[in-house]
């Protein structure tokens with residue numbers, strides 16, 4: 001019994017024996033932590049860039065943007081990993097149509113699932129027995145699970161790891177920033193409304209608190225594009241949002257298109273300017289994104305040359321520029 005690492009203390013055990021087994025348990029724990037840390041630092045060496053996707057509030061499109069960035073990078077030939085840290089509502093696998101995947105686990109390491117364009121995906125959803133049942137974790141247990149989860153994934157060599165989070169600036173991104181060394185930066189997702197500034201400011205201040213640079217702001221659900229064909233050179237008149245008249249001249253090829261600002265435009269760009277961080281670009285409001293989210297076929301996969309896929313390509317180019325230059329913005333505001 002003296003050799004067992006587990007405490008066998010009973011009310012009758014002598015205090016010395018209890019102290020010894022406590023010490024042994026602590027040593028065992030410290031050893032495991034050390035091993036995990038070593039694995040983590042080795043794993044981290046194989047990953048060139050690590051990007052966090054955050055937003056000040058929920059439902060603005062973080063998961064859509066995180067999966068879009070990952071797919072867009074993969075289409076450019078990069079080796080990409082996507083980690084879903086949203087424990088209570090992990091929906092990355094559903095968005096990518098791989099939710100039923102059984103993960104391969106070997107020697108205590110978890111091997112990611114393979115998604116469209118070969119992206120490696122890891123999500124708590126793969127480890128939860130009934131994905132329709134909400135998981136309720138108490139704070140420290142949740143954070144312990146995240147740390148363990150991160151440390152045990154066998155990513156192999158990656159150009160970029162994209163990390164999706166639950167809404168807000170809570171414990172999850174903080175834990176990840178303390179667990180994963182050398183994070184390259186944060187991509188902030190916001191919407192065009194005026195509250196965007198407030199939300200982006202929250203996320204930017206958070207990035208400052210955890211000393212991670214801000215790669216920039218993405219404005220999601222920005223405008224809705226209508227297009228069609230008509231007599232070349234003819235004029236089309238319509239009434240836009242707030243009753244503003246819109247006049248369009250049809251091109252010589254007989255095509256026309258107009259982008260309507262459904263909410264307001266420029267909230268993301270304005271906040272990037274005001275908060276002195278790069279503006280990475282806009283993503284249009286696209287009903288196909290909602291359908292894709294439900295069907296498990298991301299818009300980039302369904303329509304690789306469509307407007308949304310093209311917007312993602314531009315955003316990813318901006319991100320790559322910032323990453324290559326290494327001049328991501330350490331934020332000044334308070």
Ligand SMILES: Nc1ncnc2c1ncn2[C@@H]1O[C@H](COP(=O)(O)OP(=O)(O)OP(=O)(O)O)[C@@H](O)[C@H]1O
Pocket residue numbers: 055057058059060061062063064065086089165166167220221222283284285286287288289290291293
């Ligand atoms: N550009 C877009 N056009 C149309 N619908 C969109 C767009 N971006 C996101 N959506 C839709 O908005 C909803 C929320 O998107 P998503 O799940 O990506 O947001 P989230 O910020 O990750 O949410 P949560 O905070 O709950 O994690 C989804 O139904 C998604 O399909």
Ligand SMILES: [Mg+2]
Pocket residue numbers: 062063064086091165166
């Ligand atoms: Mg999400």
